[in-house]
Amino acid sequence: MPYPSLASKLPDVGTSIFSVMTQLAQDSGAINLAQGFPDYDPPRPLLEALARHVLTPGHQQYAPMPGLPRLREAIAAKTARLYHHTPDPATEITVTSGATEALYAVLAAVVRPGDEVLILEPAYDLYAPAVRLQGGVPVYVPLLLPDFRPDWDQVAAALTPRTRLLMLNSPHNPTGATLTPADLDTLAALLRPTPTLLLSDEVYEHMVFDGEPHRSVAGHPELRERAFVLSSFGKTYHATGWKVGYCVAPAALTAELRRVHQFITFSVSTPTQHALADVLPETSLYDALPAFYQQKRDLFRELLSDTGFRLLPVQGAYFQVADYQALAPDLDDETFARRLTQETGVAVVPLSAFYHNRQDHRLVRFCFAKQEATLRAAAERLRHL
The missing domain is CATH 3.90.1150.10 (Aspartate Aminotransferase, domain 1)
Structure with a gap:
């Protein structure tokens, strides 16, 4: 046949x-x-840590589905240090196979057929296909040239009762633009009367210049209550081929993320997680x-x-x-x-x-x-x- x-x-x-x-x-x-x-x-300390854990008995089998507890605890400490918010390592942090898997798992967990997802363009080319694969409808809002700032009036006009999620990326790929505190406050005001969720792609969080800090959604008390915040160890430690990232989100959102994550990768490389847990407290590296x-x-x-x-x-x-x-x-x-x-x-x-x-x-x-x-x-x- x-x-x-x-x-x-x-x-x-x-x-x-x-x-x-x-x-x-x-x-x-x-x-x-x-x-x-x-x-x-x-960094050399990370490579040496990985070499140790590759040879450590018991570190070659599955890690827990949400990630090693010691790595999630280190992520919580880092988040508290940088953004003055301490997520619960047990219920609000999930280690993923790169930020790419985290992003896909978020969309698979919360976007249903017919849901609209706002994407600010230009945007990383994964965003729209991942939305469409869930049956979602991408709604595109252009960033303003020449500095690629969000036009919040256009964002407001694009929000509808069908808007399930807004995708944010700062520092921005491909343009290098960053968000200001005023941007986050304006976004919070726009979303306040809506049930719209937020996905904040912050994989370049440690690359902000000219003395400015990174303005993370995790550091904004109102926005983080509706947000999945994504980060990438691959970007932070010049190890893009390791494909390890994580997602910080409130417990209810994390529970939905994990429902999907367990059926995509289940868990991430165990010796790699141990190595990252060893070096993450060395704050000088980032x-x-x-x-x-x-x-x-x-x-x-x-x-x-x-x-x-x-x-x-x-x-x-x-x-x-x-x-x-x-x-x-x-x-x-x-x-x-x-x-x-x-x-x-x-x-x-x-x-x-x-x-x-x-x-x-x-x-x-x-x-x-x-x-x-x-x-x-x-x-x-x-x-x-």
């Missing part, structure tokens, strides 16, 4: 732009500033990150100052958005990104990939989470445009 044709649940979704540009970089011998991963190793990444931001911006790109402001994360119209005014951003990769030898991501309708503002995104030698080599190639 012939195999029946399979109707795709995401017929309009192809391979991620990050995979596409990374493969193009490999094929072209280009320096990969497209995909958001460092080209340097995690306290140093703002200065570490600001130095890279400042260097990269200086290196690109004579290349013809117009650089947009970067307040956080490790991405630089650039306007290329002075270099190639007639090229759409995807064509420009491909030609830059193949002809100049530097891979970037076109910003239209972060819009559901591929809106083209003639902008591309660089990742500056690279060694200084990598950034200098890329800038040298870009000077020959």
